[in-house]
Amino acid sequence: MEYKDTLNLPQTSFSMRANLATKEPEILDFWDEIGLYQKTLARNKGRKSFILHDGPPYSNGDIHMGHALNKVLKDMIVKYKSLRGYYAPYVPGWDNHGLPIENKVVEMVKEEGLELDRMELRRRCRDYAFHFVDVQRQQFKRLGVRGDWENPYLTLNNDYEAIIVKVFSELVAGGYVYRGAETHSLVYLLSDGSG
Numbered sequence: 001m002e003y004k005d006t007l008n009l010p011q012t013s014f015s016m017r018a019n020l021a022t023k024e025p026e027i028l029d030f031w032d033e034i035g036l037y038q039k040t041l042a043r044n045k046g047r048k049s050f051i052l053h054d055g056p057p058y059s060n061g062d063i064h065m066g067h068a069l070n071k072v073l074k075d076m077i078v079k080y081k082s083l084r085g086y087y088a089p090y091v092p093g094w095d096n097h098g099l100p101i102e103n104k105v106v107e108m109v110k111e112e113g114l115e116l117d118r119m120e121l122r123r124r125c126r127d128y129a130f131h132f133v134d135v136q137r138q139q140f141k142r143l144g145v146r147g148d149w150e151n152p153y154l155t156l157n158n159d160y161e162a163i164i165v166k167v168f169s170e171l172v173a174g175g176y177v178y179r180g181a182e183t184h185s186l187v188y189l190l191s192d193g194s195g
Contacts, residue, residue, distance in 0.1 A: 028141065044087040046087070049086065050086035050087070050088040052078050058101060059094040059128075059130075059133045060129070060132055063136055067140075071143060072144075075145040075147075089148065090146065091147065092148070093155070096155045097155050097156065101125050
C-alpha cells in the first residue's frame with residue numbers, strides 16, 4: 001500500500017498545479033466569449049456614471065512596468081466602481097503623435113541608410129504607431145484590463161484631429177489664445193491663479 005493512500009485527502013476537480021501561464025489566457029478568452037465587459041456595462045446602464053479619463057501612452061514600443069502598474073491600478077478602480085453599481089465604461093486610447101514615435105522611426109531609417117521625404121516619414125510613423133497600438137492592446141488585455149479594446153481613441157485618427165481643431169478654434173474665438181511676449185508655465189498659472 002502506498003503512503004498517499006493512507007491519507008484522507010480532499011477530492012476535487014481542481015488541478016493540483018496552478019499553471020497560470022496556461023490558465024490565465026483561457027480565463028481571458030472565456031471573459032471575451034461571454035462578453036463580460038459588455039454585460040457589466042449593460043447591467044449598470046442608466047445608473048450614475050463613473051468615467052476615468054486615462055492619459056494615453058505613446059504607441060512607440062512594448063509596455064513596461066510603469067505602464068503595467070498604471071493600467072492595472074486604474075482597471076481596479078474602474079472594476080470597483082462597476083461592482084458598486086456605477087456605469088463605468090473604459091475607453092482605452094493612445095497618443096500617436098510627437099517625438100517619441102518620430103525618434104524611433106528616424107533611428108530605424110538611419111539604420112537602413114535611407115533618406116525619406118516628409119510624406120514617407122509620416123507614413124512610416126503612422127504605420128509604426130498602428131503596429132504598437134496592436135502590440136500594446138494585446139499586452140494590456142493580457143494583464144486582464146477590461147475595456148472597449150476594439151474601439152479605442154487614437155490621436156492620429158482624422159476625426160480626433162478634427163475635434164482638436166474645432167475646440168482650439170473655440171478657444172481662439174473666446175480670446176483664450178493669443179500671441180504674447182513670453183510663455184507662462186502651467187504650474188505657475190495654476191498656483192498663482194492669474195494669467
